[in-house]
Amino acid sequence: MRIFKLKKEYLFPFLESISEGADLWAPTKKPEGKHSFQIIKDFSQIDLDYTRTILPPRKIFLPPSFNMFKATEKKYEADFSHVTEKIIFGLHPCDIHAILIMDQFYKHHYNDPYYIEARNNTLILGHSCWPDEHCLCKSAGTDIIEEGYDLFFSELEKEYLVWIGSSKGDDLIRRKPDFFDENITDKDIQKYIEWREEKDKAFSVSIDFKNMPDLMELKYQDPLWEKLGQACLACGSCSNVCPTCNCYNINDKPFLTENASHISRCWDACTLESYSEVAGGENFREARSLRLKLYYTHKLQAYISKYGKPACVGCGRCIETCPVDINIKTVAQSLDNETVDAFWDRFAKEVTK
Amino acid sequence: MKNDKLKIGFYELTGCAGDCLLVTDCEMELIDIFNAVDIQSFAMVMSNNTDGELDLALVEGSVTTEKEIEELKDIRKRAKAVVAFGTCAVLGGVQARFIDPKEWEKNLKIVYGNTEFTHTKPVQSKPIDAFIDVDFYLPGCPVSKEQFLNFFTRILKGNPPEHYPNPVCVTCKYNENDCLLKKGELCLGPLTADGCGSICPNHNIPCNGCWGPVEGANVTSEFYLLKEKGFSVDEIKKKMANFSGTKITDYFQQLDKEPK
Structure with missing residues (x-):
């Protein structure tokens, strides 16, 4: 792996030079202060001083809703209009780890062409970050990224250390060779080491993910799940903001005049009531507690047994989003018999008083 | 013809x-x-x-x-x-x-x-x-x-109509709105049927519940959550009842039965 130095003032000119003919996606600040990945029209929109976006980057590969086919009486016409040349800039290590999990999922048993086509046409440009009180990436082992990106920008004081992660990334550097300095000094290395050490100390929460599969098993019938189910608003937000959730639903959207239909695909969430409803109206996970158990089995147990790592990258989105505090932190803490500060716990005490 | x-x-x-x-x-x-x-x-x-x-x-x-x-x-x-x-x-x-x-x-x-x-x-x-x-x-x-x-x-086309079983929150999240309920506003998004495109939260206005209660709405939890956030029982009930007509009464009767 090669590493270069890039002066900060060269960043936007560099991005401009590589994004011709492609959509450049980057974090932008919304008026109320939260961040969102958007297509950049003007470089002043980019805000790198962010911790997490509301929706995860998977929305860039597979939007919440898109058409897969146009079906007529005689044939299916595949629709790949969501696939365009894209560059995503500013992804944090946890989100890149999540993309690697998506890759595993969509390529494991069956190659999902809608994901793979979009993925193959997208360049991943990562960016270093600083944790806040919700970040669990260190616990999840996703605070450092070694693969899955084309370029990675580690921010030092006045410059970036730019890590090249792929041959495509190498090609990008070659477009502006004058911008990149190969001469990395001992002082630069020292600065980087100090930054890494400081960052390591900045984490305020931790979860022992290693224990989770066992605890999930031991506590499969625990009253905890009833408590969570009692408070869950079934809004689906924890799934929608999770960078590793990948379930979807398929709907027919018939045309009014032509004898044809769009076959559209939209995000679905196991925490929503309709998710487990089957033909005939039967619902085998009608109780909210059962749906949450499914969600957390996937994140904390099943994925670990299959792939050796949790399906949680510790991005903290569920912690920031759930109105009743059902999130990876409070659930894991509770599985570990720790006391939690959460509405769902207070609510359980209130209604059984 | x-x-x-x-x-x-x-x-x-x-x-x-x-x-x-x-x-x-x-x-x-x-x-x-x-x-x-x-x-x-x-x-x-x-x-x-x-x-x-x-x-x-x-x-x-x-x-x-x-x-x-x-x-x-x-x-x-x-x-x-x-x-x-x-x-x-x-x-x-x-x-x-x-x-x-x-x-x-x-x-x-x-x-x-x-x-x-x-x-x-x-x-x-x-x-x-x-x-x-x-x-x-x-x-x-x-x-x-x-x-x-x-x-x-x-x-x-002779097809059965599609059901819309989700709450407003689903589209609201797709639109990347910061959760107003989490911020302490009296937002009825989780209780309300989707279809509006989360038009009010898109403009930073809490959901008024004008589509009526969504199937499986967890009224009790939201009720206690809003109480914890400092809203009065009267205020919450009034807003919930605004558009939901007689169909919210079952929920309220349920709430009244629960110990305070």
């Missing part, structure tokens, strides 16, 4: 007529809609409406007079299928927000005094399924263009 097009009627009871107006607002599809079916009655847009047999009747508005009860029963007799079209027809609308009958009588007196009703007698506002069987519900204030067109197209 034999006319084998579906015979359809649009009817307005008590409401703002916004749902029928929305149909006329489907400008790109309007000609196709009128070509695809045989519209027998649509008072907002045509004269010479007839009161014959119908394949489908879309009824907007709630029932607020005795005359409307008769009118509604007559529509039911003539139509193979009836759709409750819009929140007023589905739930009773804002005019049904006084759940207690005594409250309604009191308000009637305040507004009309001792007026003698000669034309027809007023009744407490109710959704249409208080009087007739309803085959399908399309809530909305007004109904969503997308949901209406999808429903209309599916019926036309």
Whole structure:
């Protein structure tokens, strides 16, 4: 792996030079202060001083809703209009780890062409970050990224250390060779080491993910799940903001005049009531507690047994989003018999008083 | 020429007529809609409406007079299928927000005094399924263009209509809005059926619940959550009841039974 130095003032000119003919996606600040990945029209929109976006980057590969086919009486016409040349800039290590999990999922048993086509046409440009009180990436082992990106920008004081992660990334550097300095000094290395050490100390929460599969098993019938189910608003937000959730639903959207239909695909969430409803109206996970158990089995147990790592990258989105505090932190803490500060716990005490 | 097009009627009871107006607002599809079916009655847009047999009747508005009860029963007799079209027809609308009958009588007196009703007698506002069987519900204030067109197209093609079982939060998150409930606002998103495109939260306004309660809404949890955030019981109940009409009473009775 090669590493270069890039002066900060060269960043936007560099991005401009590589994004011709492609959509450049980057974090932008919304008026109320939260961040969102958007297509950049003007470089002043980019805000790198962010911790997490509301929706995860998977929305860039597979939007919440898109058409897969146009079906007529005689044939299916595949629709790949969501696939365009894209560059995503500013992804944090946890989100890149999540993309690697998506890759595993969509390529494991069956190659999902809608994901793979979009993925193959997208360049991943990562960016270093600083944790806040919700970040669990260190616990999840996703605070450092070694693969899955084309370029990675580690921010030092006045410059970036730019890590090249792929041959495509190498090609990008070659477009502006004058911008990149190969001469990395001992002082630069020292600065980087100090930054890494400081960052390591900045984490305020931790979860022992290693224990989770066992605890999930031991506590499969625990009253905890009833408590969570009692408070869950079934809004689906924890799934929608999770960078590793990948379930979807398929709907027919018939045309009014032509004898044809769009076959559209939209995000679905196991925490929503309709998710487990089957033909005939039967619902085998009608109780909210059962749906949450499914969600957390996937994140904390099943994925670990299959792939050796949790399906949680510790991005903290569920912690920031759930109105009743059902999130990876409070659930894991509770599985570990720790006391939690959460509405769902207070609510359980209130209604059984 | 034999006319084998579906015979359809649009009817307005008590409401703002916004749902029928929305149909006329489907400008790109309007000609196709009128070509695809045989519209027998649509008072907002045509004269010479007839009161014959119908394949489908879309009824907007709630029932607020005795005359409307008769009118509604007559529509039911003539139509193979009836759709409750819009929140007023589905739930009773804002005019049904006084759940207690005594409250309604009191308000009637305040507004009309001792007026003698000669034309027809007023009744407490109710959704249409208080009087007739309803085959399908399309809530909305007004109904969503997308949901209406999808429903209309599916019926036309002989397909069952699609259900919309999700709360507003799903689309709200797709639109990447910061959660207003989490921020401490009295937002009814998790309790409310989706279809509006989360239009209020998109503009930083908490959801008013105008689509009515979503199936499986966890009213109890949201109620306690709002209480914890400092809202009064009265304030919460008032907002929840605003659009949900009589159908929120079951939830409230449930709440009242729970220990405080």
